[in-house]
Amino acid sequence: MSLERDHDCPTCDEERTFYRAASTMVRLGEKVKWRCPDCEYSFVTIGDDIDSSATA
Numbered sequence: 001m002s003l004e005r006d007h008d009c010p011t012c013d014e015e016r017t018f019y020r021a022a023s024t025m026v027r028l029g030e031k032v033k034w035r036c037p038d039c040e041y042s043f044v045t046i047g048d049d050i051d052s053s054a055t056a
Contacts, residue, residue: 007053011039
């Protein structure tokens with residue numbers, strides 16, 4: 001269980017360390033909300049397959 005994650009922040013326009021804001025177990029896996037401490041941008045991941053920050 002990681003409490004931080006490096007990820008590109010679209011608001012800050014560079015890579016930032018995101019912090020785990022919340023998590024819960026759902027049928028597809030662990031749902032985790034990650035938040036940028038500098039701008040409050042957040043995204044959600046579920047397991048290893050679903051990432052709300054991914055672009056189509």
